[in-house]
Amino acid sequence: MSSLTLGRRTSRALRRFILAGISALSLGLGISCSAGQAVAGEVTPWTGMGVQLPAKDNLTAAKLAGTGTINPSPSGANEECTPAPGQNPVVLLHGMASNAYESWSAIAPILKAQGRCVYALNYGAYNHLDGQGSSAIGLLPGFSGMDSLDHNLAEVSQQIDLIRQHTGAQKVDLVGWSQGGTLATAYAKEHGSEAVGTVVSIAGVLRGTSLFGLSNLHKELVEAGVPITTAVDGILGPIGNDLLEGSDFMMRLKDGGIEAKGVHYVAISSLMDEAATPLGNSQYNSGDYRNIVLQEGCPGDLAAHLGMPYDPRSLAYVSNALGGNVPVPCTSTVGPFVPGSSL
Template structure:
């Protein structure tokens, strides 16, 4: 990377983040939502936003830290918002989504049922970051989730795995490395391009009928690479490169899910497409 790019990328990201923090929220508080907070099980979805939103964190994330930006953003806009912890390993606090992904999908299934029971809604919408944008597809495809989910929004999802910029291609040169990876942190191994898990997940098509899919990708993603591997194919799919909407958006893999209000605006559009508004660089102030 050229030296000026090393300076420009963090500077632009800092400016967008500062603008996001300064963005007015008065209009958001004027919504008609009967909700009083995030993970409020007394919240009842409004007519404007009839489905609860379940947030699914990424690898090494958790139900709080991953959503300190997006959860309030959606809650202020009238949604009943919930998040779960999943994929915990014994003796590993705070850093989750490391266990077998099929088991994590079962945890998601139980959590969605709990949210639907509490809210009285027929279906939920799911928004996930990284592994959290991919793992729900297992729930939709194999665990009956398609009957309970209206839309899945993936922010930098590992839908077709990652080469980690080619680093995973080195595994065959280190005997036993792949076995160690599988034994200690299954979810990492399962997200490598060509894993048995991903082959099964994507066999027969990326999508299931009845669910709308949105993928939000940043061209500066350094974790799920190449970034276009995040995209899905099939009916009801919308793939978005955030830089096509705002060239100044220089968020990489982590910050696109944590602080990027360009991405947040597109999440809101995906959850309520009938009232979607154009996403531009000015969306950091919305």
């Protein structure tokens, strides 16, 4: 490969990596509106989270509402709570460049209304605090989940231990969006059915993402000695490398299968997903599992990666996976500022 060709490919690769995170980045720039009003529900201090803010029906509205509030909690989450007999606390794990409130503003109050104990904490800050590194996106307020998957898994594991301790629960049920699906799956594989009842993955990056072939280009550039890993780390943080298909973390997670015996798994995926690709990498394939594709039985549902936690069809599937019994609607998705929106 000539140096000119390599240079061009490197430039294109950097642009494509930037574009891969730009949809999340655009939500956090130029926002100056005041935070939403806190709603009823006292957040217990041991969670380290801030006040509850009102539910929103799309990601952009939640991003705006949470601006100016430190670690806001979704309505219905992070309260002192004792699980009902036969039920587990539900732990919601947000995705990359997101946080607990904007990821789970819609889902948390639904699960609380089902009578569940709901917890949604932030993890994976990458902003030079506590001695860790930082990235361009990680320095933005409200953008969590940017550290390495190993670091994030260790942090989430500590949070789950804390939740189990304070609720007296032996097991938890996990719901994860995007990277959150990765971490929920990794935690369940590590701890098994002794600690986890159900894992629900929403657009989870379960076997790494190809990003439509970008992971192959990343590998080629690394092999050619191009410092693409360092460039990605500087823009996104370590998570930008770890979520790619073929990363060390993903290879370890896949070794021996990603599913743990005795744990029930539900994967909710979309044919419109532009971030967790290909489709099979967001699904389970062994043990006690169910894979759901939003467009099966509802081709008009166009929810893509950023819209899935607010898509009414996704919300119903999550509710039912955790013991609910609600109709699953067929809805359409038309843009980033309306209910069930996506980019």
